Structures are given as structure tokens and as C-alpha cells.
């Protein structure tokens with residue numbers, strides 16, 4: 619792919635490499651020839667871990683550092699001297715944010731500030747991509763898609779913390795780092811991400827897979843909630859393209875960017891469940907309706923016209939193929955965990971063929 623040359627031999631820091639999206643991004647960058655260093659907490663030991671399954675620590679550098687620890691973050695970044703930083707580390711779950719609001723604020727807001735401060739102090743960083751979420755918008759539950767210029771908000775601690783991270787990023791970008799005083803930096807707002815190897819709690823696909831493995835009924839909340847679903851590689855490509863643009867044309871790219879699937883990827887929970895069960899060969903698996911205990915948005919649409927017209931990024935995988943790719947990963951993982959490293963590389967290469 620054309621951006622192979624940008625990242626070949628480049629020094630790339632990925633925060634959150636022990637998580638779902640960070641592991642895919644790190645491995646893809648590694649396949650492009652980048653020297654990748656991951657910075658994150660160790661993977662949780664109470665569930666499978668993509669980081670362990672693909673033996674990522676054998677392929678890239680890996681440091682277990684808490685992003686709330688400003689000194690360790692600064693030392694790691696200064697010693698590594700990255701050309702690019704992808705900041706994905708976060709407390710990324712809405713439910714967990716209700717249980718641990720302070721930790722969520724600390725990690726997602728101050729953790730982001732620590733990364734940005736260290737990136738600026740280190741010098742030599744060409745581009746920082748700061749990953750937030752589509753949930754940063756003040757959600758009116760209306761049918762119109764949100765644009766990057768719309769009002770930020772967030773009803774739950776996770777969404778609020780990510781909206782606050784956007785504000786922190788904007789202060790660095792537009793003020794502290796104005797006129798070339800720091801790296802070029804953009805924030806990336808994406809939707810609900812699916813893909814193999816996500817084992818997070820309270821996410822639809824991992825919940826489905828756990829129930830299939832346990833042969834227990836799948837309990838779903840909010841079956842009619844519409845979300846923008848995207849395969850993890852769609853988002854990784856968006857982050858990579860954004861970093862490349864920041865490095866070559868920082869002025870225009872230093873901004874906030876939406877990356878969603880467009881209308882073709884919007885579907886309610888019920889629809890995604892049925893495609894997932896069909897894809898993994900279990901269309902009759904029992905499903906029960908659980909109580910929707912926490913307030914969650916029912917409708918959230920992203921306007922992706924800016925990414926299309928100004929960056930040349932448009933979705934390459936529709937909902938059906940994204941869900942099929944995802945369930946294929948889990949099906950093969952269930953059959954043989956040892957196939958995970960090759961499986962990831964194969965899915966990355968197949969995805970590259972679409973572009």
C-alpha cells in the first residue's frame with residue numbers, strides 16, 4: 619500500500635497496544651516495516667488477550683506504563699524518540715466508567731494530557747493521532763449525522779471524559795503548539811468497532827462469542843439501538859492515513875476528524891446479532907432480551923464527508939463483510955488459538971487487497 623514507505627523504518631509509538639484496536643494497529647504498522655513501541659497496562663488476566671494470542675511482544679517493543687504517571691510517560695517517550703504517536707490507551711468502556719468515574723477521568727483526560735505534554739517536550743515528533751470516539755458529541759438523538767464542528771458533550775463518564783480529551787487536545791494543537799511549537803496533531807472520532815480478538819466486557823460481538831463458547835443464551839440490551847459499526851482495520855487505515863497527512867501537510871490536517879461507516883454500516887443491535895450468528899453458523903442460537911439498565915444513546919450518526927473529500931478516506935468494507943470477517947476470526951480462534959498470529963496477518967493482507 620502506498621503508505622508503506624512513510625512508515626518503513628519510522629519510529630512509531632502506539633499507546634494501548636495491549637488492547638483490541640492497539641494490537642491490530644501495532645501489528646499492521648509492524649508489517650509495514652515500522653519500528654513500533656507499545657505503551658500500555660498489561661493485558662487483563664481474567665479473559666483471553668489478543669496481545670498474548672498474537673505474541674505481539676515478540677514482534678514489537680512493549681512497555682507496561684500507566685499513562686497517569688506523567689514522569690514514566692515522559693521518560694518512555696523521550697528515550698524512544700518517536701516520529702509518530704498513535705494515542706489509543708484509555709478506559710474505553712461506558713459501563714466501567716459508571717463503576718469507576720474518577721479512574722476514567724484520570725486515564726482519559728490527564729492520561730491524554732500526559733502523552734501530549736511528553737510528545738511536545740520530546741521534540742522531533744512529526745505527528746500525533748489522538749483517538750477519541752463518536753460519543754464525544756452532545757447527542758440530540760436525532761436523525762442527522764454529527765459533523766466535526768458540532769457541539770461536544772457526553773452524558774456518561776466515558777463520553778464526557780473523551781469530550782474533555784478533545785478539549786485538552788485542542789488547547790495543545792491550537793495554542794500551546796501553535797506556529798510550529800509542537801507536533802502536528804489530529805483527533806479521530808470513530809464509531810463502534812468490531813473485529814477479531816476483542817474480549818472486552820459489555821460489547822456486543824465479544825458477548826455473542828462468549829455465549830457461543832459457553833453454549834448459553836445471548837442476552838442483548840437495546841436491540842433497536844442504531845450504531846455505526848466498523849471493522850477495526852477501517853479505523854486503523856484512517857489513523858494511518860491521518861498520521862501520514864499530518865506529517866506531510868500538518869496545517870490542514872491538524873483538526874478533528876470523523877471516521878464512520880456511512881449509512882451502509884449503520885444497523886441496529888438486532889441486525890448485527892443476526893448477521894453474526896449466521897456468519898458463525900449458529901443462526902438458531904437462543905437470544906434473550908435483557909434490561910437496559912444504563913442510559914445509552916439510541917441513535918448516533920457520523921457525517922464522514924470531510925474524511926472523504928479532504929483525506930480521501932472512505933469505507934472499504936460494508937457491514938455484512940465486516941461482521942463476516944470478524945466472526946471468521948473467532949471461528950478459527952475457537953478451533954485453534956495457535957492460528958491467531960497468522961490469522962491476523964492474513965486478514966490485514968486481505969483487507970489491503972480491497973484498497
Ligand SMILES: NC(=O)c1ccc[n+]([C@@H]2O[C@H](COP(=O)([O-])OP(=O)(O)OC[C@H]3O[C@@H](n4cnc5c(N)ncnc54)[C@H](O)[C@@H]3O)[C@@H](O)[C@H]2O)c1
Nearest residue numbers: 634636637638639658659684685706707708710751810811
Ligand atoms: N472499540 C470501540 O468500539 C471504540 C469505539 C470508539 C473509540 N474507541 C477508542 O479507541 C481506543 C482503543 O479502544 P479499544 O477498544 O482497543 O480498548 P481496549 O479496552 O481494548 O484497550 C485499551 C488499552 O488502553 C490501555 N490502558 C487503559 N488504561 C491505561 C492506563 N492507565 N495506562 C496505560 N494504558 C492504559 C489498556 O492497557 C489497553 O491497552 C480507546 O481510546 C477507545 O476509547 C474504541
